[in-house]
Structure formats: structure tokens, C-alpha cells
Amino acid sequence: MIRRLARKLLDHLRPxxxxxxxxxxxxxxxxxxxxxxxxxPAAEEEEPEMDLEVSASQLKEWVEAGKDVLLxxxxxxxxxxxxxxxxxxxxxxNSVPGRxxxxxxxxxxxxxxxxxxxxxxxAHYLREQGYPEAWSLVGGIxxxxxxxxxxxxxxxxxxx
Numbered sequence: 001m002i003r004r005l006a007r008k009l010l011d012h013l014r015p016x017x018x019x020x021x022x023x024x025x026x027x028x029x030x031x032x033x034x035x036x037x038x039x040x041p042a043a044e045e046e047e048p049e050m051d052l053e054v055s056a057s058q059l060k061e062w063v064e065a066g067k068d069v070l071l072x073x074x075x076x077x078x079x080x081x082x083x084x085x086x087x088x089x090x091x092x093x094n095s096v097p098g099r100x101x102x103x104x105x106x107x108x109x110x111x112x113x114x115x116x117x118x119x120x121x122x123a124h125y126l127r128e129q130g131y132p133e134a135w136s137l138v139g140g141i142x143x144x145x146x147x148x149x150x151x152x153x154x155x156x157x158x159x160x
Contacts (some may be wrong), residue, residue, distance in 0.1 A: 012026055015099055052123045054135040058145040060107055069108045073141070079114060085141065086150040093118050096125070112137040112144060 054062075062069055071088040073080060078088055091099055093113070103109060109131060111119035119136040126134035137144055145151055 013085050014155075030155040031084060050084065052120055052134070052136050053116070053138045054110060055138050056147050059135075059144065060147045060149075062108065067108055069110055070104065071144075072103070072109055072111045074119055075113050075141075079152060083141075083151045083153045085112070085144060086152050088112075093122055096122055100129060103131065108133040110134065110135045110137050113140050114142075116143070 005038050016046065018113045049050065060068070070093045071085050073084045073090050074093040074096065075084075076092055084090060091102065096103075103126070108121075109126065111122050112128075113119045116136055119140065123136040141151075
């Protein structure tokens, strides 16, 4: 009985519980209209989706047609140690913002990583920085090597 009385007293003293808002990014309801289901605010217009990806077969066509393409390997050094595309610029993903001067804006830049996920993000970043021909290679280095592209392993320094 004392427990029930204490619970009633606490319930009376606590502020009312506000249910959490749905995960739509809308704020919690704070007015009577909001609680009664006023229509949600108009959705903002979404940006048009950019075409950022190029397939290995399309890239091969570009190269065979003589298009000036710069391949950029954005993988980490331990990944590059397994091999990289011959002639590619080795530029780890996290160093791209500080090395934009190494990337020409007048060339087609095709970025690749292991599977095409990281390169997609970097291609989007480069487009925002004024590189209109930045592309992400779908499927990463493996997809490009399947087309017969040449690759090499970095040379290892010999014992001192």
C-alpha cells in the first residue's frame, strides 16, 4: 500500500512523458496541433543524383578510344603492397583533400579502391571541389584487372 501511494505521488510530481518522434528527422511535438497530427512540414527538395560511377568495360572503351584518363588508387599503403594498376597515381583516400594540386581538373580522373565504395565518396568530394570528370570505378581494382589491365607490385627496399 505504501508503494502504491509513493508511485502515485511520484507520477504526480514527474513531468509528463513525451513520446519520441519518428525517425524522420522531425522535431518532437511541442504544440497541441502537433500532438493532434497536424500535417508534417513540406519535405525539402532532394538534390538530383549525380552519375559518379564508371564500369570497367566503359573505362576500357575510354582508354581504347584515346581518352586522357588518370587512374588514382586511393587505397591504403598496406593494400597497395599487394599490387596496383600500372601507371596509376597512388594517393591514399585521407590525403586527397591536402593533395588536390596533384590532380588535374582538365582530365578524366577515375578513382579506384578495393571494391568501389571509398572511391565513390572521393569522386563525389572531387566533383564538389570542381573536378567535373571525377569518376568511381565500379567493382574497384578487381573489376579493372579482369579486363586485362596491367598491374605491378611496388618494389621493396632490400636489406641495408
